Amino acid sequence: MSTILDQIVAATRDAVDRRRAEVPASVLEAAPLFTQPTRPFERALRGAHLAVIAEIKKASPSQGVIRSDFDVEQLARAYDEAGADAVSVLTEPRFFQGSLDYLTLVRQTIDRPLLRKDFIIDPYQLLEARAAGADAVLLIATILDRHHLHDLHQAATELGLACLVEVYEMAELDRIDFDQVRILGVNNRxxxxxxxxxxxxxxxxxxxxxxxxxxxxxxxxxxxxxxxLHAHGADAVLIGETLMRAPAPGDRLRALRAEAASSTPTPSSLRS
Known part of the structure; x- marks a missing residue:
């Protein structure tokens, strides 16, 4: 029996094949944003403070629609004004109701480094990301073997894209070339x-x-x-649903940072 992740990857493979037939790589490479310099995603996440990647996400397979009042331009501005260090944009259309058009709109609205968050399995998606204005892409180790992950990372780097390589389990660290990877994400789910x-x-x-x-x-x-998390090794956090469910996501981001500045938690206090 297939898992939801298997279904997403299968649907992504079919969708990429359709898009490639409709929009050749040469068309993507001729897009105005394709040749523009990328913004320094990695540098935005390094520093003494805990960096925040604020996410724009309309829906998810487990939660359904997370935010019905979904104004991408307004959300991007709210994150920008609240001081997000980078912004993640869901672009997967079937299961997350995302779009590459959302990514391009965010790029036209703010000047923060942008992450394309999707299920990247094909180099064509890297060209799409570059043409849509991304500065970085998510590479999910659990859906890629070591060779495939290495090759996609290398191809992304050659295009000027940073890579956030994500693992779900400790065992997936074996798929990662630590001489290559510079940004590692750990999904707590x-x-x-x-x-x-x-x-x-x-x-x-x-x-x-x-x-x-x-x-x-x-x-x-x-x-x-x-x-x-900052006290125990995190340089950055990616926050999506918590912000998307807030009436004013920018204000919620400010409140989280203010609470963090005055907190010295222990693990047992995190959910109290």
Missing amino acids: NLHTFTVDVNHAVEVFAHVPESLVRVAESGIRSGRELAY
Whole structure:
């Protein structure tokens, strides 16, 4: 029986084949944004403070529509004004109701580094990302073998795109070439139970080189969790649903940072 991830990858493969037939690579390479310099995604995540990648996401397979009042331009401006260090844009259309057009609109609206968050399995998607204005792409280790991950990372780098390489489980670290990868994300969601534990990222961070930019992803809801993650190895966090469900996402981001600045949490206090 296939998992939701299997279904997403299969649908992505079909969709990429259709788009490639409709829009050749040469057309993407001729797009105005394709040749523009990318913004420094990695540099935006390095520094003394905990960086925040704020996400624009309309829906998910498990939650359905997360935000019905979905004005991409307004959301981008809110994140920009709240000081997000980078912005992630969901572009997968079938399961997350995303679009590459959203990415281009965000690029036209703000000057922050942008991450294309999608299920990247084909070099053609890297060309799409570049043509739409992305500065970085997500590469998910659980859907790529070591060779495929290495080749996509290399192809992205040659296009000027940074790569956020994401793992769900400790065992997936074996797929990563640590001489190549510079930004590692750890997803706190268990793909089998769909439960979330922010301590999972901390556990994985302890087994990777400190030279990497380390990003904690999924299930981050409080400033105390931000402070805890930063104290235990995170250089950045990616926050999506918590912001998308807030009436004013920019204000929610400011509040999370203010709470983090005044927090010294212990693991047992994170959900209290």
